[in-house]
Amino acid sequence: MASKQNRSEHAANPSPDSRSEESTMDSSDITAAICEESDGFIYVSDTCTNELLYLNKTARDLLGSADNDYRGKVCHRVLYGLEEPCPFCTNDKLSFDETHCYQHYSERHGRYLLCRDKLIEVDGKPVRLQIADDTTPEVEERSSLEARLAVEETLVRCARTLSGNIEGASGIDELLRILGEFYNADRAYVFESTLSGIAMTNTYEWCAAAIPPEIDSLRNVPLDAFDSWIQQFDSIGMVHLIDIESTLDHDTEEYRTLAPQGIDSLIVVPLYEEGGVMRGMLGVDNPRRNTEEDRLLRSLTYFVQNDLEKRQMLERLNELSHVDSLTGIGNRTSYLEKLVEFSENRPAAFGVVFVDINDLKIANDTQGHSFGDRIIQRAGQLLNESFSGSVFRIGGDEFVAFAIDLPRIEFDRRIESFKESIARDSIVNVSVGAVWDDGNCAPRDLVAQADALMYEDKRNYHFRR
Numbered sequence: 001m002a003s004k005q006n007r008s009e010h011a012a013n014p015s016p017d018s019r020s021e022e023s024t025m026d027s028s029d030i031t032a033a034i035c036e037e038s039d040g041f042i043y044v045s046d047t048c049t050n051e052l053l054y055l056n057k058t059a060r061d062l063l064g065s066a067d068n069d070y071r072g073k074v075c076h077r078v079l080y081g082l083e084e085p086c087p088f089c090t091n092d093k094l095s096f097d098e099t100h101c102y103q104h105y106s107e108r109h110g111r112y113l114l115c116r117d118k119l120i121e122v123d124g125k126p127v128r129l130q131i132a133d134d135t136t137p138e139v140e141e142r143s144s145l146e147a148r149l150a151v152e153e154t155l156v157r158c159a160r161t162l163s164g165n166i167e168g169a170s171g172i173d174e175l176l177r178i179l180g181e182f183y184n185a186d187r188a189y190v191f192e193s194t195l196s197g198i199a200m201t202n203t204y205e206w207c208a209a210a211i212p213p214e215i216d217s218l219r220n221v222p223l224d225a226f227d228s229w230i231q232q233f234d235s236i237g238m239v240h241l242i243d244i245e246s247t248l249d250h251d252t253e254e255y256r257t258l259a260p261q262g263i264d265s266l267i268v269v270p271l272y273e274e275g276g277v278m279r280g281m282l283g284v285d286n287p288r289r290n291t292e293e294d295r296l297l298r299s300l301t302y303f304v305q306n307d308l309e310k311r312q313m314l315e316r317l318n319e320l321s322h323v324d325s326l327t328g329i330g331n332r333t334s335y336l337e338k339l340v341e342f343s344e345n346r347p348a349a350f351g352v353v354f355v356d357i358n359d360l361k362i363a364n365d366t367q368g369h370s371f372g373d374r375i376i377q378r379a380g381q382l383l384n385e386s387f388s389g390s391v392f393r394i395g396g397d398e399f400v401a402f403a404i405d406l407p408r409i410e411f412d413r414r415i416e417s418f419k420e421s422i423a424r425d426s427i428v429n430v431s432v433g434a435v436w437d438d439g440n441c442a443p444r445d446l447v448a449q450a451d452a453l454m455y456e457d458k459r460n461y462h463f464r465r
Helices: 004-012 016-023 027-037 057-063 075-080 136-163 170-182 223-236 253-261 295-322 332-344 360-367 369-386 408-424 443-464
Strands: 041-046 052-055 100-106 111-122 125-134 187-193 199-207 239-241 266-273 277-285 350-357 391-393 398-404 430-437
Touching (some): 041 057, 041 075, 041 111, 052 057, 052 075, 111 136, 136 170, 136 295, 170 187, 170 199, 170 295, 187 295, 199 223, 223 239, 223 253, 223 266, 266 295, 277 295, 295 332, 332 391, 332 443, 350 369, 350 408, 360 369, 369 391, 369 398, 369 408, 430 443
Antiparallel strands (some): 041 125, 100 111, 187 199, 239 266, 266 277, 350 398, 391 398
């Protein structure tokens, strides 16, 4: 009988034969254990029948499959729910020597997969082995980064476009083109509040090829038509409508406004001026790309609002430089520009009225300049009533009116009407010179003739006194 010491030594130092027996393990068991514990999706299928031979635990969990209920079923039905072999099947690309690698998106599972396929031999026949890793988080992160980069690049392009177009509307028009193409939309547009603040007007619009414009039909739309939008602006800062046919009540004003324009979806954000008052809206119709990227629209509101305010200020400055502040009619600058315009493109019939206020200096000296201003305003008002739109104050007490393409009889009638208005007025008295021509006399020459006739009338006025 072996001693206790010998037995201990034998246990601590087993013979080579016993070590071999205890450590030997079937390689197929090792392979199966590795496959079962893998985080990747692994399956094996018959390349001839497409019958599934193996699904690892990760794949079974994804498919909701019990341990063996996939056996005897074809891979395209179990994996993708298809009745026919997958149109993207790679069986014809597989070999024993090389691994075929590719990226695949599974619409059924909403996952991006990095697939590695090859042929292996099982029981003496070739079968398909696929090992696929779920790369969805990496792909989505990369897509998110690319989307953010695209938004930032587009935002820079839009900002540069506006900063490079100080005059006119070309900057806004180009911005809307960039915006529409970013979203692959039918239209991109700006709505602005009317001066009354009770309506909205489509002031700028870009349309994709073959898309009819709507800008002319969307003017002075009552603000209450946008009530539901304004509520969404206040709560979430935007309106994002999808499939209006199924989501909007067809009896609402909102649906009746959008549907005839061929709008199925849209994204709109508000434009606010200083103080939080809504100034307008910026939006796109039927966006088909980047629809989750509302950051571009939100970011552009600052630039668009600033540009609209800048353009409004420039228009106001231009108006002030062409309007007489006392009377509200055209000033000398406006008169000279019109005279050049008519000299270069002379109307067929052209009339000129030259008016000078009588005794304005006496009125200023005896009753004060405020009374003199009233006389000037009254003279401009009466002349504008007879020749609206083409009346100018060209000096302290001098006015000129142009009559464009008026028949001689109508021109004479308006002159008489103006003189009768002056005769009935209690504070203003003027001298008038008027000429009309349907020939080739230059507008400047007609002005000179009207001026001479006015001075003749003024001499007669002083002579009569």
